[in-house]
Amino acid sequence: MTEDHNSSTHPQLPPTTEDERFLRLRLLRSRRVGPTTFHRLLDEHGSAAAALDALPAVARAAGVDDYVPCPHEVAAKELKAARSAKARAVFFDEPDYPSHLATISDAPPMLWLRGDRTLLKKPMIAIVGARNASALGNRTARALSKELAENGFVIVSGLARGIDASAHRAALKTGTIAVFAGGIDVIYPAENSQLGHDIAAQGLCISEHPPGLAPRARHFPSRNRIVSGLARAVVVVEAAAKSGSLITARTALDQGREVLAVPGHPFDARASGCNLLIRDGAPLVRNAEDVIEALSLQQQDTPPTGGKNDLVTEEVKPAAAQKRNLRETHALHLEILNRLGPTPIAEDQLIRDIQADAEDISPALLELELEGQITRQSGGLLSRN
Numbered sequence: 001m002t003e004d005h006n007s008s009t010h011p012q013l014p015p016t017t018e019d020e021r022f023l024r025l026r027l028l029r030s031r032r033v034g035p036t037t038f039h040r041l042l043d044e045h046g047s048a049a050a051a052l053d054a055l056p057a058v059a060r061a062a063g064v065d066d067y068v069p070c071p072h073e074v075a076a077k078e079l080k081a082a083r084s085a086k087a088r089a090v091f092f093d094e095p096d097y098p099s100h101l102a103t104i105s106d107a108p109p110m111l112w113l114r115g116d117r118t119l120l121k122k123p124m125i126a127i128v129g130a131r132n133a134s135a136l137g138n139r140t141a142r143a144l145s146k147e148l149a150e151n152g153f154v155i156v157s158g159l160a161r162g163i164d165a166s167a168h169r170a171a172l173k174t175g176t177i178a179v180f181a182g183g184i185d186v187i188y189p190a191e192n193s194q195l196g197h198d199i200a201a202q203g204l205c206i207s208e209h210p211p212g213l214a215p216r217a218r219h220f221p222s223r224n225r226i227v228s229g230l231a232r233a234v235v236v237v238e239a240a241a242k243s244g245s246l247i248t249a250r251t252a253l254d255q256g257r258e259v260l261a262v263p264g265h266p267f268d269a270r271a272s273g274c275n276l277l278i279r280d281g282a283p284l285v286r287n288a289e290d291v292i293e294a295l296s297l298q299q300q301d302t303p304p305t306g307g308k309n310d311l312v313t314e315e316v317k318p319a320a321a322q323k324r325n326l327r328e329t330h331a332l333h334l335e336i337l338n339r340l341g342p343t344p345i346a347e348d349q350l351i352r353d354i355q356a357d358a359e360d361i362s363p364a365l366l367e368l369e370l371e372g373q374i375t376r377q378s379g380g381l382l383s384r385n
Contacts (some may be wrong), residue, residue, distance in 0.1 A: 131165025147288030
């Protein structure tokens, strides 16, 4: 089975019975059913029961024989574990599901919630950063978190050590949301166990995974897409040039969120990622006022793009006349990479295809070349790595 999204033939409606919710859980936990496949199956078949009945045939058509959907007892065990953890399920089309998260292209079909669900109705800001944060970085995260909370924002982060934990603690009394990489009852890392319990009691914990699941490396990028998807903006405080925080920043840009960064010393590797973001046009953050001002400059009537590349609403002027901001830079990089492939094409042909000025394209090509994403060959030919 694939993750391709087909057009809807049935309107998706909220589950009206516990039986339907249970069947949706079985569908979601079935092998090879990810978020996009889940939605496609509901679209095509109209109900979880019909989708479960159709799964073996769909699997056979995809070359998978002897396919068995998630057994009844497996879903029942997950529900029992969730009740023990005092967690409640919310599906994507129910009123409690966070509306901002629902706009992203790979929104989780279901979330486990533990704590104060009313926080999901408030505006959210994500604060992320280095696990091995400096004392200054932790102080900055606490100050930003506290100031933003005092201005009515709920603080979202991933409960990691360092910047995440500092941001959570500063907003514990006013409202904070922790997104777990594993099950809703698995607090990771262990050193944040007390903080995790405090957030469950005073804030909100979220997970898309079954209770009891220990987090693995592949779960953290998925966790990060929820962190950024919930938020109106992502603030990066101390991040290395290659770090999970920069993955979150790129995911946020794909989702149409604002990305901001706190500058650091040029010789501190922990700040190199933030400095790169600022170099590429991310708004520089000194305090909460900078974050609020950046949000106020956004078009209030424009919804998040959910991964589409329509990030620039005004004509991009030549780089010599106007420096590209981070959103424009990201959109231009995506446009270039989408146009290139393993077969080399001429640079002037690429410029004509994109219909942009050479003054814009040339710096972007250099940036992509330095990042190792494209190769410049003899004769002015370009290809994607």
